[in-house]
Amino acid sequence: MSNALHAxxxxxxxxxxxxxLLVAAAAxxxxxxxxxxxxxxxxPSACAPERTGVDPAKLGLTGVAIGQVLIALLAVLAVGGEYxxxxxxxxxxxxxxxxxxxxAKALVTAAAxxxxxVLAVGGxxxxxxxILPARGVSAGNGYVPLxxxxxxDLRAVGGSVLYLTLIALLAFGVTAAxxxxxxxxxxxxxLLFLFPLVSAVIPDHVLARHLEQLAPMTAGLDIQxxxxxxALPLTPWQxxxxxxxxxxxxxxxxxxxxxxxxx
Amino acid sequence: MTTIAPYRSPAAHGxxxFAQALRAxxxxxxxxxxxxxGALVGILAMAxxxxxxxxxxxxxxxxxxxxxxxxxxxxxxxGISYLLGPNGExxxxxxxxxxxxxxxxxxxxVRLTSLTGRLTPAxxxxxxxxxxxxxxxxxxLIIKENLNRGSQYAAIMVAADHGVRMxxxxxxxxxxxxxxxxxxxxxxxxxARSGDVITGSDSxxxxxxxxxxxxxxxxLPSTAQVGLFATAPDNNQVTTSFGGGxxxxxxxxxxxxxxxxxxxxxxxTAGQWAGQDVGVPEIPGTGYHQAGxxxxxxxxxxxxxxxxxxxxxADSATTVSDYLVGTxxxxxxxxxxxxxFVTGEYRRGLIRLTLAATPARGRVLAAKAVVVALxxxxxxxxxxxxxxxxxxxxxxxxxxxxxxxxxxxxARVILGTAVVTAVASVLAMAIGIIVRRSAATVxxxxxxxxxxxxxxxxxxxxLSAGDWLLRVFPAAxxxxxxxxPAYGQVTMHYAPISGYFPLSALAGLGVLAAWTAxxxxxxxxxxxxxxx
Numbered sequence: 067m068s069n070a071l072h073a074x075x076x077x078x079x080x081x082x083x084x085x086x087l088l089v090a091a092a093a094x095x096x097x098x099x100x101x102x103x104x105x106x107x108x109x110p111s112a113c114a115p116e117r118t119g120v121d122p123a124k125l126g127l128t129g130v131a132i133g134q135v136l137i138a139l140l141a142v143l144a145v146g147g148e149y150x151x152x153x154x155x156x157x158x159x160x161x162x163x164x165x166x167x168x169x170a171k172a173l174v175t176a177a178a179x180x181x182x183x184v185l186a187v188g189g190x191x192x193x194x195x196x197i198l199p200a201r202g203v204s205a206g207n208g209y210v211p212l213x214x215x216x217x218x219d220l221r222a223v224g225g226s227v228l229y230l231t232l233i234a235l236l237a238f239g240v241t242a243a244x245x246x247x248x249x250x251x252x253x254x255x256x257l258l259f260l261f262p263l264v265s266a267v268i269p270d271h272v273l274a275r276h277l278e279q280l281a282p283m284t285a286g287l288d289i290q291x292x293x294x295x296x297a298l299p300l301t302p303w304q305x306x307x308x309x310x311x312x313x314x315x316x317x318x319x320x321x322x323x324x325x326x327x328x329x
Numbered sequence: 330m331t332t333i334a335p336y337r338s339p340a341a342h343g344x345x346x347f348a349q350a351l352r353a354x355x356x357x358x359x360x361x362x363x364x365x366x367g368a369l370v371g372i373l374a375m376a377x378x379x380x381x382x383x384x385x386x387x388x389x390x391x392x393x394x395x396x397x398x399x400x401x402x403x404x405x406x407x408g409i410s411y412l413l414g415p416n417g418e419x420x421x422x423x424x425x426x427x428x429x430x431x432x433x434x435x436x437x438x439v440r441l442t443s444l445t446g447r448l449t450p451a452x453x454x455x456x457x458x459x460x461x462x463x464x465x466x467x468x469x470l471i472i473k474e475n476l477n478r479g480s481q482y483a484a485i486m487v488a489a490d491h492g493v494r495m496x497x498x499x500x501x502x503x504x505x506x507x508x509x510x511x512x513x514x515x516x517x518x519x520x521a522r523s524g525d526v527i528t529g530s531d532s533x534x535x536x537x538x539x540x541x542x543x544x545x546x547x548x549l550p551s552t553a554q555v556g557l558f559a560t561a562p563d564n565n566q567v568t569t570s571f572g573g574g575x576x577x578x579x580x581x582x583x584x585x586x587x588x589x590x591x592x593x594x595x596x597x598t599a600g601q602w603a604g605q606d607v608g609v610p611e612i613p614g615t616g617y618h619q620a621g622x623x624x625x626x627x628x629x630x631x632x633x634x635x636x637x638x639x640x641x642x643a644d645s646a647t648t649v650s651d652y653l654v655g656t657x658x659x660x661x662x663x664x665x666x667x668x669x670f671v672t673g674e675y676r677r678g679l680i681r682l683t684l685a686a687t688p689a690r691g692r693v694l695a696a697k698a699v700v701v702a703l704x705x706x707x708x709x710x711x712x713x714x715x716x717x718x719x720x721x722x723x724x725x726x727x728x729x730x731x732x733x734x735x736x737x738x739x740a741r742v743i744l745g746t747a748v749v750t751a752v753a754s755v756l757a758m759a760i761g762i763i764v765r766r767s768a769a770t771v772x773x774x775x776x777x778x779x780x781x782x783x784x785x786x787x788x789x790x791x792l793s794a795g796d797w798l799l800r801v802f803p804a805a806x807x808x809x810x811x812x813x814p815a816y817g818q819v820t821m822h823y824a825p826i827s828g829y830f831p832l833s834a835l836a837g838l839g840v841l842a843a844w845t846a847x848x849x850x851x852x853x854x855x856x857x858x859x860x861x
Contacts, residue, residue, distance in 0.1 A: 105794045128790065132780060139772045146768055150676055175786045233712070248672070248767030252665035255775045258680075259783050260378065260658055266786060266826055267651045310702075 095133030126194020146247025225289030239316025375712025378655030423630020428556030437599025449580030467588030638827025672701030709750030745809030808837025
């Protein structure tokens with residue numbers, strides 16, 4: 067297992083694209099978060115939380131919704147790249163225990179996703195901490211400013227890192243199942259973004275709420291909520307649990323396909 | 330010595346032109362099973378998700394706004410029908426009318442000296458009205474076909490925040506003199522009838538008149554209802570919360586207008602004026618009284634088109650935009666196919682054979698673009714066509730209300746969707762040639778087309794930023810899917826989720842096409858420049 071891990075790690079770190087993608091994911095997340103925080107404005111008389119409805123943590127971590135695309139891409143390429151080039155056949159010759167290989171690959175991908183996420187989410191939280199008070203989201207206006215000093219913000223920030231890691235594992239599993247990077251990324255992005263769009267237009271409000279409880283993105287991002295938590299379709303940790311279930315399902319499917327099919 | 334003649338194939342020389350390159354690319358496309366399946370998946374996903382979004386389950390009663398103006402019944406989503414105007418579009422027609430029937434041609438003139446009102450404040454918990462005017466509270470002169478709601482009319486009026494307006498048949502609206510009205514700055518208004526032509530004029534002093542508009546009301550009967558009106562639409566304030574979408578708060582409002590110097594001339598000889606509500610007011614308080622030559626009218630409602638969309642007065646009606654939400658699923662499937670159509674050649678090395686067979690590289694690119702565009706067009710056309718036509722049938726079969734749309738507008742939206750998917754597919758193909766990696770191509774196209782729309786719709790970014798995203802990114806092309814016009818004379822949150830886009834259809838297509846042209850130009854340059 068440790069040899070398999072070492073092999074996967076070598077493959078992962080010696081690809082030039084990997085590092086670019088990791089840096090790009092963090093940079094894009096932070097940039098979008100900072101832009102969303104800076105774009106917020108409220109008239110001095112209308113900055114109270116009940117008027118704006120702003121959740122400082124959610125606003126400060128806006129970039130996660132975009133950054134997850136690149137994190138997913140990273141995971142998709144980790145598997146799909148080997149199928150694209152035929153490298154997978156050499157890999158399986160070297161490590162014939164396919165489940166060991168799958169686990170090692172998933173662990174390396176998850177570790178990379180954690181690293182990128184810590185950078186991305188930490189940077190976003192820092193940017194929010196710097197920018198938001200100047201935009202009216204301050205303690206003086208009755209907000210709980212975004213810091214890591216209270217449990218709700220800690221949950222939002224730590225949960226966002228976990229969320230991005232779970233999205234990476236979901237993308238990993240899906241791509242292992244379809245064995246093609248383009249199809250993999252298409253499926254993953256469809257899974258992430260179609261649910262919320264459909265639930266926004268659906269006339270049946272009960273069904274729309276169920277869709278939000280079911281979807282990997284809307285449920286998982288409940289972890290970012292620090293305001294109005296009781297009104298959410300799921301509690302924050304239940305929501306992240308839904309995303310974890312999607313990731314687990316995708317991993318099981320991917321492992322099964324890798325075990326059963328010829329590469 | 331024998332000479333050996335080199336072998337010459339007896340087959341005739343093949344032609345080498347664009348048609349051959351096109352045929353080659355088309356053959357490649359249709360014979361790769363995965364690509365054809367991908368395109369079919371695109372059609373099915375577009376249609377299927379559209380049907381789910383439109384016909385799924387029962388509409389909740391909370392979404393039907395009880396007492397919305399112009400609504401004839403509000404029995405949840407079932408049995409709702411909206412009042413229709415002369416052109417078949419849903420309209421509001423509620424106001425207070427001081428009128429009398431007048432035959433033939435003539436002119437009516439009045440001076441408006443005051444426009445005040447009361448409204449339900451946006452953050453009201455109770456239903457008490459406070460002094461204030463909604464932006465489109467309006468009062469003035471109107472000539473109406475008859476007293477039936479939804480009948481033809483033309484009116485010259487002062488709107489609270491929008492100056493003098495000439496409006497007719499609900500959708501027509503032309504601006505006259507700007508500014509508010511008061512005793513120090515009264516407004517003179519005049520309507521003149523000549524056959525079917527109604528001319529509206531305004532004046533600040535009663536002597537210097539300027540024409541605002543002349544409109545034709547086809548088939549206006551010889552005797553029409555002519556008089557004064559006052560009305561004020563509901564005070565609907567749109568509040569948006571981050572990540573939580575937008576909501577509407579507020580409630581009924583009323584307008585009180587004071588007129589004097591009322592006079593008729595031309596063929597019209599005024600008899601007795603009589604007052605009545607047109608439509609049923611939401612709260613009591615409408616009416617008029619006459620003292621000397623002064624008329625004071627208080628009215629509620631609106632004489633205007635009813636805009637479609639979420640959070641508006643017609644919230645519970647399913648709109649064409651709802652059926653089109655599956656476009657994104659179809660788009661993602663198409664982007665995957667279009668990316669693989671070129672990146673697959675690089676991965677397998679087929680591109681070297683392709684370029685050996687057709688050394689004119691620009692021609693290869695053009696042929697690929699045509700094939701991909703065709704595939705995208707067909708997927709968009711079938712996906713949107715099935716989603717809209719079947720969606721409407723299902724909505725009606727379930728007893729829900731489908732917001733009316735003209736056949737022309739429907740065809741325009743379906744065709745517009747096909748154009749968007751076709752151009753977006755070409756964009757994906759061009760990016761595929763530039764980056765040569767299928768997954769990166771798919772991610773890039775999704776980031777520039779699907780994500781801006783998602784961010785704008787999910788209220789994740791502020792409204793102004795969302796509008797900006799839909800102006801600058803290729804997602805602007807989605808404006809081709811806008812089914813209904815946004816009416817300036819009706820206050821509503823014209824949001825992308827309801828099918829209203831910040832750019833016009835043509836400007837949006839221009840933005841998408843500009844991105845695609847730039848990507849194609851770069852792809853052509855790199856394809857010539859780099860070894861395959």
